[in-house]
Amino acid sequence: MRGIVLCGGSSSRMGSDKGLLLHNGIPWAQHAGEKLITLGIPVSYAINKEQESSYAAQRITPTFIDNNTLDIGGPLRGIFTAHLLFPKDDLFILACDLRDMHTDILRNLLTSHQQDVTVYTGEMFDEPLCGIYTHTALSTLCNLYHQGKLLKHSMQYALRLLDVQRLAIPAEWVPGFRNYNSLSQ
8 A cells, every 4th residue: 555645736726835835834745644654654745747846845755746648637637647656556545735634534544444445424525535545446447537438537426436435524533624725724
């Protein structure tokens, strides 16, 4: 298993690269990576081409650049790129903007994981950017994409195509899933 911190978004609502925003003096991306490292798995950071020099300057490594030949946007581009780079690895995905995520939430996900995909689910939606995706599930999605059968490129849609184990989010863990998208939050 490999941890993947998703940092390659455009951060258009935030106005600057969310992964490089500081929390207690440490970039958000690094915080997320350190939380995954406590699980005893190697971690890589998914970034876009424009972020390469900034992440190198912050010594956030190892990084890989989203594959621009994939005609797909959003988190799926980073996840598919990771799968193409590490095709035999199951991936533990964590978005860098889940800044308040706790390691006990991540550890529970890891120890509970039993199906092709394991994610937490809230009152209304699944939380696909804190989840474990087997290499088999990712191969299925990539094959659908290459066959032109991945009709939508949203994570919620992708989950509908897979065998998903959904873990209820206990009330005390809800703050860990707060997704920061603007400076006013």
